[in-house]
Amino acid sequence: MIALSKLNASAFLSKGFRPFFIGSALFAIASMLLWGLIYFFQLPLRFGNLTPFQWHAHSMIFGYSTAVIAGFLLTAVTNWTDEETLTGIPLLILFTLWLFARLTWAVMPYEPLLFGLLDIAFLLMLYYAVARAIIRARQWRQLAIVSKLLIIIVAYILFFLGAMGIVSGGANYGIYLALIAEIALILTIARRVFPFFAKVGLGLQTTPYSPIWIDRSSIIFMLVWLVMFLFFVDSPFTALISFLISIVLAVRLFYWHLPGLWGISLLWSLYLSIAIIAMGFMMLSLAYFESRLHYFGIHALAYGGLGLITFSMMCRVALGHTGRNVNKKYKLLDLALVSFVLGVVLRVLLPLLLPDLARVSMIASQALWIFSYVVYVWFFYPVLTQKNFVMPISKDNKEVRE
Numbered sequence: 001m002i003a004l005s006k007l008n009a010s011a012f013l014s015k016g017f018r019p020f021f022i023g024s025a026l027f028a029i030a031s032m033l034l035w036g037l038i039y040f041f042q043l044p045l046r047f048g049n050l051t052p053f054q055w056h057a058h059s060m061i062f063g064y065s066t067a068v069i070a071g072f073l074l075t076a077v078t079n080w081t082d083e084e085t086l087t088g089i090p091l092l093i094l095f096t097l098w099l100f101a102r103l104t105w106a107v108m109p110y111e112p113l114l115f116g117l118l119d120i121a122f123l124l125m126l127y128y129a130v131a132r133a134i135i136r137a138r139q140w141r142q143l144a145i146v147s148k149l150l151i152i153i154v155a156y157i158l159f160f161l162g163a164m165g166i167v168s169g170g171a172n173y174g175i176y177l178a179l180i181a182e183i184a185l186i187l188t189i190a191r192r193v194f195p196f197f198a199k200v201g202l203g204l205q206t207t208p209y210s211p212i213w214i215d216r217s218s219i220i221f222m223l224v225w226l227v228m229f230l231f232f233v234d235s236p237f238t239a240l241i242s243f244l245i246s247i248v249l250a251v252r253l254f255y256w257h258l259p260g261l262w263g264i265s266l267l268w269s270l271y272l273s274i275a276i277i278a279m280g281f282m283m284l285s286l287a288y289f290e291s292r293l294h295y296f297g298i299h300a301l302a303y304g305g306l307g308l309i310t311f312s313m314m315c316r317v318a319l320g321h322t323g324r325n326v327n328k329k330y331k332l333l334d335l336a337l338v339s340f341v342l343g344v345v346l347r348v349l350l351p352l353l354l355p356d357l358a359r360v361s362m363i364a365s366q367a368l369w370i371f372s373y374v375v376y377v378w379f380f381y382p383v384l385t386q387k388n389f390v391m392p393i394s395k396d397n398k399e400v401r402e
Contacts, residue, residue, distance in 0.1 A: 010088075011385060011386055011387045012384070012385050013087060013088050013089075013091050013092055014087055014088075015074070015075050015078075015087065015321060016070060016071050016072075016073070016074025016075050016085060016086060016087075016091060016094075017071040017072065017074070017075045017314075017317050017318060017321060017384075018071075018384045018385070019071070019091065019092075019095040019384075020067045020068065020070045020071030020074070020095065020098070021068065021071045021314045021317070021318055021380065021384060022377065022380070022381060022384050022385075023067055023095060023098065023099060024064050024067035024068045024071065024310075024314070025314070025373045025376045025377050025380075026373075026377060027059075027063055027064055027067065027102055028064050028369070028370075028373040029370050029373045029374060029377070030106070031056075031059040031060070031063060031064065031102075031106070032366050032369050032370050033370065034106065035055075035056050035059065035366070036363070036366050038052050038055070038056075039052065039056075039362075040363070045109065046109070046110040047109050047110060048109060048110035048111070048112060048163065049112070049162070049163055049164070049165045049171070050109060050112075050163055050171055054163075054171050054172070054175065055109050057175045057179075058105070058159065058171075058175065059105070060302060060306075060307075061175060061178045061179055061182065061302075061306075062119060062156055062159070062178060063101075063102055063105065064310075065182050065306055065310060066098075066122075066123065066126075066152065066182075067098055068310040068313070068314060069149075069152075069182065069185065069310075070094070070098070070122075070126050071314075071317075072189070072313060072317060073085075073126070073130050073145065073149070074086055074091070074126075074129065074130070075317060075321060076189075077130050077133050077134060077142070077145075078133065080134075080137075080139060080142060081133045081134060081136070081137035081139050081142070082137065083132075083133035083134075083136045083137050084133070085129045085130060085132075085133050086129045090129075093125070094122060094125050094126060094129070097118055097119075097121050097122035097125065098118075098119075098122045100118050101115045101118035101119045101122060104118060105119075112160060112163035112164050113164065116160040116163065116164070119156060119160075120153075120156060120157065120160065123149075123152065123153045123156055124153065126149070127146070127149055127150065127153060130145070130146060130149060131146050134146060144188055145185065145188065145189075148181050148182075148184055148185040148188065149185070151177065151178075151181040152178050152181045152182065152185075154177070155173075155174045155175075155177035155178035155181060156174060156178065157174070158170045158171075158173050158174035158177060159171050159173075159174025159175060159178070160174070161174075162174060173230060176229065176230060177226075177230060179298075179301065179302060179306070180222075180225075180226050180229065180230075181226075182306055183277065183301055183305060183306060184222050184226075186305075186306065186309050186310070187218070187222075187249075187274070187277070189313075190270060190273075190274060190309065191210070191215065191218075191252075194208075194256060194267075194270055194271070194274075195207035195208045195210070195256070197266070197267060197270070197316070197326075198256065198258060198261070198267060200326075200327070201264045201266075201267050201326070201327050202258055202259075202260045202261070202264070202267075204258075208255060208256050208258060209255055210252055210255050210256065211255070214248055214251060214252050214255075217244075217248050218245070218248055218249075218252075221241055221244050221245045221248065222245065224241055225238065225241040225242060225245060228241055229242075229284075233294075234288070236288055238288075239284070239285045239286075239287070239288035240285070242281045242282070242284040242285035243281070243282065243285035245278075245281045246278045246279070246281035246282040246285060249274060249275075249277060249278035249281070250275075250278050252274070253271065253274060253275055253278070256271065257271075264327060265329070265330075265333060265334045265337050266312060266315060266316045266319075266326060266327075266333075269308060269309075269311075269312035269337045269340075269341075270309060270312050270313070270316075272308065272341065273304065273305055273308040273309035273312060274305075274309070276300055276304035276305050276308065276344060276348075277300070277301060277304070277305035277309075279300050279304070280297045280298070280299075280300030280301035280304065280305055281297070281301075282297075283296050283297030283300055284297035284298075284301075292352075293352075296348050296351075296352050299347055299348050300344075300348045303343070303344055303347050303348065303365070303369075304344035304347075304348060307340070307344075307369070308340055308341065308344065311336075311337070311340055311372060311373075311376070312337065314376065314380075315333055315336075315337075315376070315380075318380050318383055318384060319383070322383050322384070324383070330379070332375055332378075332379050333375070333379060335375065336371070336372040336375035336376060336379075337372070339368045339371050339372045339375075340368065340369070340372045342368055343364075343365040343366075343368035343369050343372070344365075346361040346362075346364045346365040346368065347361065347362065347365035
């Protein structure tokens with residue numbers, strides 16, 4: 001009983017972002033190292049009904065990304081609704097489900113029943129915790145978040161049925177559906193938080209303006225594109241919708257571009273990640289004319305979009321919700337963010353322009369990915385495992401705790 005009470009009171013289990021951000025960072029390192037051994041050195045790992053590439057995609061989309069999303073939503077939904085999601089022992093149970101699924105996936109990907117049931121249990125428990133808080137608070141505007149989380153669960157079930165050999169093509173459909181849902185989710189979150197972050201970080205009187213038609217057209221285009229991309233990927237209409245999404249994102253960035261933006265790393269990294277997502281959609285559009293752009297467009301969305309924005313948000317949330325100044329310059333974090341962006345360039349742009357350097361650039365991009373997350377763990381492990389830092393109030397830091 002004493003041990004349980006200590007766990008319930010521990011700083012590490014006081015908020016969802018603490019275990020999940022450390023866990024996702026460590027997994028980002030381990031899974032990329034293992035992928036390098038599989039891809040470059042043909043590590044003899046059995047994959048069952050899956051391909052090595054599906055293994056890699058699953059690790060990034062369902063392993064890493066869902067952990068970051070869990071940490072963010074468990075924290076943010078509590079702030080939005082004033083309803084507690086998960087802390088203490090229940091949070092530990094959720095984290096353990098995710099962790100055991102990762103360990104099983106790493107060593108026995110040929111046994112989908114084991115890791116699949118653990119992952120589905122994790123996602124359902126996360127959905128219940130988030131949806132319950134939103135429903136109790138009657139914050140129906142947050143249903144946009146819940147609906148995208150539900151799509152991720154459906155996507156995982158599709159992947160699971162494909163891995164089990166029950167649904168032909170289910171693994172690929174699940175991977176792409178989850179990627180689309182996660183991109184839509186982070187764009188929804190970015191639309192809400194970036195204006196506030198910019199206002200606080202740049203000392204503005206009001207939040208940056210963004211026309212309502214951008215929000216409405218984004219929703220319509222993303223819904224249409226989701227269906228078209230999954231079932232009619234080679235259609236010219238799909239290419240057109242991809243192009244329109246890219247343009248809408250570019251217009252949003254035009255309105256959000258502010259003097260001083262590039263002087264705050266946790267602002268420019270969010271801004272740049274959205275720009276890379278816009279580039280990814282443009283590549284997918286142009287893939288109708290040049291098929292190899294599809295591959296680079298997907299990696300722009302995944303590495304440069306999903307990867308960079310989650311890394312940046314992990315930094316911001318970990319600082320802000322432990323009482324630290326999010327607008328202070330942290331040289332080590334600046335280095336990690338620049339390293340991440342350089343990794344995107346080497347993974348997406350360099351092999352596109354210089355195909356002969358594809359192998360070298362891939363190795364380098366993986367190394368930079370690993371370096372960024374090693375820096376994250378080194379910097380944030382003591383931050384996330386200790387009690388909040390109580391920062392004196394001043395005009396420079398009075399609003400840093402989002």
